[in-house]
Amino acid sequence: MAFISSGYNPDKPMENRITDIGPRKFDEFYPPVIAKNKGKWLYHEVLKPGVLVHVAESGDEIYTVRCGGARLMSTAHIREICDIAEKYCGGHLRFTTRNNIEFLLDKKDKVEPLIKDLESRKFDGGSFKFPVGGTGASITNIVHTQGWIHCHTPATDASGTVKATMDVLFDEFKQHRMPAKLRVSMACCLNMCGAVHCSDIAILGYHRKPPMLDHEYLDKMCEIPLAIAACPTAAIKPSKMDLPGGAKVNSVAVNDSRCMFCGNCYTMCPAMPLADKEGDGVVLMVGGKVSNRISTPKFSKVVVAFLPNEMPRWPEMTKTIRKIVDVYAASANKYERLGEWAERIGWERFFEKCELPFTHHLIDDFRDPAYYTWRQTTQFKF
């Protein structure tokens, strides 16, 4: 391997330096039909799962074929997407917020050949490369975070849990038979760098053991006051420790019973790792939404406090998710989101119908908002 210079001169970093130019301008990439009709779209229709048509005032149409994909994507895969876009769409494509790929076509007669092509492409292992679907009253792609592929704080894997879950929900990606759209999201720690706190169903990685303390290195590796200040429950205080060799060092002590395992201390201080095979696992939350449609946006609620990490396919987790989806699909009204349905029937009924045990972990005890989640009425169901 010979080093190939880009032209950058490390001795003179400011020479010819270009900064603060921002992203490429969006309209460079618009397909012509979008450039022409932007802001003048009249209506849309979903022709079948994964296929949309938008009709403009001018009478122009744009057809969208949406397909799923893993957001962890190789350049080999992206090049294949580019080939397809060039073959059918004049090279135009886009990605959705939920990691779907959208091929944009200006003629209806290109739709079926494109779908046939997409559905025929499979990885060597047998999975589809470009399953078409994810529109309307379906379960679309899961938004998620990094997990064990790239992050230092996860309590579970992201790509693995997502693949296992989407395999179990695949039929719902391909069909419009949910009462309303159902959004699943995944974050591998409480940091939630992909927010999952307002999803119909959320998978959340969670630690259950307080940080270990690497006393010997703690003072060298971190700013102790920052680690202390990072703890939302004030569980950490400064402390002097005797090392086995007799040396005295500045370190910290953690009041374990005050710890809610958020990992903030570890974010500030690498000498306080939390991850643990038995301690870590997933929490399931349900009933959140971001849309203002009919009811106001809602937070997701914790309905399963903990499930262990069962590599490689998390069978108990996917079984529980499938069960919640099936019960919701069978009992909710048309247009009713999962959270709206649970509120209408009452959460006591939700646990009964979904056959989920209710444990003390599910009663909020974190600060003021907790009180507002207890029942201050005689209205409840047996």
Add this chain to the structure above:
Amino acid sequence: MAKHATPLLDQLESGPWPSFVSDLKQQAAKRAKNAEKIDFQIPADVVDDLLGLLELSFVDGVTHWKHGGIVGVFGYGGGVIGRYCDQPEKFPGVAHFHTMRVSQPAGKFYTAEYLRQLCDLWDLRGSGITNMHGSTGDIIFLGTTTPQLEEVFFELTHKFNQDLGGSGSNLRTPADCIGQARCEYACYDTQNLCHTLTNEYQDELHRPAFPYKFKFKFDGCPNCCVASIARADMSFIGTWKDDIKIDQEAVQAYIGGEIAPNANDHNGRDWGKFDIQKEVIKLCPTACMWMEGGKLKIDTRECNRCMHCINVMPRALRIGDDRGLSILAGAKAPILDGAQMGSLLVPFIPAEEPYDEIKEVIESVWDWWMEEGKNRERLGELIKRQGFQKLLEVTGIEPMPQHVKEPRSNPYIFWKEEEVEGGWTRDITEYRKHHQR
């Protein structure tokens, strides 16, 4: 032959959903073969070692990435996230595996030509593994070594007219919904506002000067496809003030079953014949719709623009013409002090270039947060700590009932001295003349 056996990951190759494991394997094989004879600038077996390390995590049930290291490109405080593996002897190909965030174009539209250029760059100077896209919205280049960071940045800026995105305590790369580019519900040009503000605030995006991260997200209407109301410190959500436009003939076509409701996207199941009373009028949260003489009526002043009726009958109902956006402030995920939804700050503001009024609101909020915010305190937490009234005070926005769901239920009002007639200074001697001890 794969470099490492991956029996657990192999089980994620079956099943219908696209397998990231199969994709990683195809990339590893492609690099091993190197048919294009690329002079890879980082180890050719980087993807093999990534698979091996991930397999080890599947066995151990924990991550093998170390806490991030401080690496970056000269002059920027964000855009690069340092990453080192904690088993570098076994997996030298991923000993350094830094992330680069590449600022995505608004709306995430691309041409094949442009994506291929990025692939060429990333195959030469990185692992060839990406996220399309990261949770905040950037294109994520996953995995390269320290010496390549400046090289990638130089090529991005010189060859591709392309900058890095944000990370750390900065403005994070803003993201938007598809909006007017293809959506008939969009009340403003989300792409243009997103792009304009991203460029206007490049300094805030690249050079950390904030107490913590700060996110902008742009939704063209209250359907909130990019989840701005839940995820952005400032959410810009399109809205309108005048009548929903009604095409009565199309309403009849829905009633008559000629047009499928909700853009035909519930067609996988038999929900029975469309019933406008049950599916639209009764579900309207403000009960402001009714049928009269065969016509659909909406009392505009009572409508709260929830979008339901428009979503159900997009060919009959259209958003109004007096359009702008609402600004909400303070949404965030649970860390540190619990999750928060955005709170309505500006009910209506025009969304027209050069967006000066919007920038004024943003900058007044930033001034306050940068002055008062503690280390790692998100805007929403500062609003909770100092009060929503304080936010109104610093932005100069008049309080109005729209700001609250309900007025306070405790009378613990912190009156200010200047609000009370005669002020607070009183004379106890004078008082005692009339009131014995």
